[in-house]
Amino acid sequence: MTQSQEKSRQITYVQAVNEAIEYEMANDPDVFIMGEDIAGGAGRANLGKQDAWGGVFRLTKGLIGKFGEDRVRDTPISEAGFIGAGVGAAATGMRPIVDLMFVGFFGVCGDQIVNNAAKMHYMFGGKVKIPITIITSTGAGTASAAQHSETLYSIFTHFPGLKCVSPSDPYTAKGLMTAAIRDDDPVIVFNHKLLMGRTVKPEMGKGIGFGSIVPEDSYEIPIGKALVPIEGTDITLIGISYTTLVCKEAAEELQQKGYSVEVIDLLSLSPMDNETIIKSVMKTRNVVIVDEDYPRCSIASDISALVAEEAFDYLDSPPVRITAPHTLVPYSLPLEMEFLPSKEKVVEAAVSILE
Numbered sequence: 001m002t003q004s005q006e007k008s009r010q011i012t013y014v015q016a017v018n019e020a021i022e023y024e025m026a027n028d029p030d031v032f033i034m035g036e037d038i039a040g041g042a043g044r045a046n047l048g049k050q051d052a053w054g055g056v057f058r059l060t061k062g063l064i065g066k067f068g069e070d071r072v073r074d075t076p077i078s079e080a081g082f083i084g085a086g087v088g089a090a091a092t093g094m095r096p097i098v099d100l101m102f103v104g105f106f107g108v109c110g111d112q113i114v115n116n117a118a119k120m121h122y123m124f125g126g127k128v129k130i131p132i133t134i135i136t137s138t139g140a141g142t143a144s145a146a147q148h149s150e151t152l153y154s155i156f157t158h159f160p161g162l163k164c165v166s167p168s169d170p171y172t173a174k175g176l177m178t179a180a181i182r183d184d185d186p187v188i189v190f191n192h193k194l195l196m197g198r199t200v201k202p203e204m205g206k207g208i209g210f211g212s213i214v215p216e217d218s219y220e221i222p223i224g225k226a227l228v229p230i231e232g233t234d235i236t237l238i239g240i241s242y243t244t245l246v247c248k249e250a251a252e253e254l255q256q257k258g259y260s261v262e263v264i265d266l267l268s269l270s271p272m273d274n275e276t277i278i279k280s281v282m283k284t285r286n287v288v289i290v291d292e293d294y295p296r297c298s299i300a301s302d303i304s305a306l307v308a309e310e311a312f313d314y315l316d317s318p319p320v321r322i323t324a325p326h327t328l329v330p331y332s333l334p335l336e337m338e339f340l341p342s343k344e345k346v347v348e349a350a351v352s353i354l355e
Helices: 003-008 013-027 063-067 079-091 103-117 153-157 170-182 242-256 274-284 299-310 333-339 343-354
Strands: 031-035 072-074 095-102 133-138 163-165 187-192 227-230 235-239 261-265 268-270 287-291 320-323
Touching: 013 031, 013 063, 013 170, 031 079, 063 072, 079 095, 079 103, 095 103, 095 170, 103 133, 103 153, 133 170, 153 163, 153 187, 153 268, 153 299, 163 170, 170 187, 227 242, 235 242, 235 274, 235 343, 242 261, 242 287, 242 343, 261 274, 274 287, 274 299, 287 299, 287 343, 299 320, 320 343
Parallel strands: 031 072, 031 095, 095 133, 133 187, 163 187, 235 261, 235 287, 287 320
Antiparallel strands: 163 268, 227 261
């Protein structure tokens, strides 16, 4: 593959995650994946493996035909059961990837995640590693109703022992998925539904990973580090997953109005890159935090507190949070789109600060 061919290569977010999983499974026999319908469903294992469903978002499509039923496992509809099995497999030296289809289902298996996966390494004095990767979907905007549309990553960041990442495009999806599978700690990867089918416009932002470039070779994006796709001096916009795209779109409009905008793509929610956040805010002196989670006890609230405590003397204005309202996700699509943080809301907030 030539350099020019690599630069023009566009794949979707789903394809990027699939590539990362396939590479790790091919190179490490301890990696396997399980979840509901990821291999095509019970009774279908011998029918068209290459065309098996691959889960509700097609993240695992084609893998059963390459790795077989022992390493690509359909499970019963029992999140507590199969996530618990994943924790046990990780404790014995395997590297399971477990698909928790929607993050709103966490209540069914919360004990396995926060009492077992998060705590076992600590409680066993470091003698046991728990290298489990849990993938789950977040986000509204697809008319999937309240139980399938929440963005609940802040709940998991509350617990020591869990690492939480939220990619924003195909490049970061592949790099963070690779890093998660190779990590010796439990990592939860939150994939936003509105990003699944996207490639990224080459003109959006600057630098590798913020155009359409997704290398074919394996690579890692370090867990715990944010990226700065757009640099500026007047205001910082902080995005998470889909809201990073919202921040980039808002930055384009604000730049047309004559403002110099910096965008932070948070990527890692726990550990969080406090250094990059504080450095940026100290430079721009203004910050808008864009987070699709509910406002109470959210990542946006956490970042706002961080900025207020560690960069107060540098601020020209209080931190502003753009979040979903404190209400359940509506099923009505027009109401649902109003529920989401939008470019217009971010631009309005930024202009109110800068004028």
